[in-house]
Amino acid sequence: MPDTMSPEAAQALMPVLRETIREAASLALPYFRVGAQTRARTWSKAGGSPVTEADVTVDAFLKVRLSQIVPAAAWLSEETRDDPIRLGHDLVWIVDPIDGTRAFLSGHPDWSIAVALLSGGDPLIGFVHAPAGERFYEAVAGSGATCNGEPIAVSARGALTEARVTGPKPMFDRLTRGVARAGADPAFVQIERVPSLALRVARVAEGSIDVGLVSKDARDWDLAAADLILREAGGTVCDLSGRPTSYNRPEPVHGELLALPNTLRDVAVAAMA
Structure with missing residues (x-):
């Protein structure tokens, strides 16, 4: 696959990407307990931020699977050492295997799996999946955005008062x-x-x-x-x-x-x- 991608080609990848992200969620969910501490092993990264075995498991799974789906894409994620080779690539996967790790740790449902494919520095594909809340947001550039398959739009508010x-x-x-x-x-x-x-x-x-x-x-x-x-x-x-x-x-x-x-x-x- 060349190191570039059209919106049409991106759209064609959505079913397999959707299934991949749901599979990633299935790896994280067994470690999550609503209102209680996670079952996952936990440690601190340099700087003190927490990481769990769920973060690492999901990151490793997505790196393998997404790299198979788009082999030409470079990689940047929270749980993988940064490789500056990405700077020379048009296509780059940008991944947070568990965004909101502290929420995941404590049993708060507002954590998510975030996956984007950049093309030329701009997001071409975007997924935000909140498994505990059963919300699956996605978009392809130029094609609108959806949540659980239904179109979504920002609020129509025209002023900041009462925002x-x-x-x-x-x-x-x-x-x-x-x-x-x-x-x-x-x-x-x-x-x-x-x-x-x-x-x-x-x-x-x-x-x-x-x-x-x-x-x-x-x-x-x-x-x-x-x-x-x-x-x-x-x-x-x-x-x-x-x-x-x-x-x-x-x-x-x-x-x-x-x-x-x-x-x-x-x-x-x-x-x-």
Whole structure:
């Protein structure tokens, strides 16, 4: 398979990719216990973030299976040592085997498996699967976004007043001050923070959250799949200047970001200034 892919070719891969991600979920679910600590062995990575045998098992499975499906694609994931060879590839898999590991550890259902295929630095295919919540989000560039096979779209809200907002408190407070500074009463509905960043963005795409706030240091694997789903649903993941997110850079790390409908981007950027 050449190191490039058309949207039509990407669409043709969706059934096998969908089945692969469901199989990956079946490897993780036996370790997950709703409302209780995981059955999986757990340890800490450099920097102190947790990892479980479920993360490693799913990562290894997806690396083998996805590399078989698209052999020309390079690889970047949270649980695999970064190989700079990816920088010379048009096609790159971006994978988070379990996004929201702390939620998975503690029995909170808001964790997900996030898989994206980049082409030329932009997401071409995106999946965010939340097995415990039975939500399966997916998109192909130019073809719209779905959840459990049904089309989804961002909320139609045209102003920030009374918006449903989730994310870190410092960013929430800054957004509140910015809207008030412009002479409006924010009256935000504060949504409990979603542990999985990919799932947080996907919920903006489905319209159940209006604004998702993202603190700095998110990685490509947290964002790429959900970013495409949001784009295809009528929204964007952008920085605080309104610039869209870019991927597969030498350092796949991001600053503070907003995930929101396109109709709210300019007013939210102005409020965060």
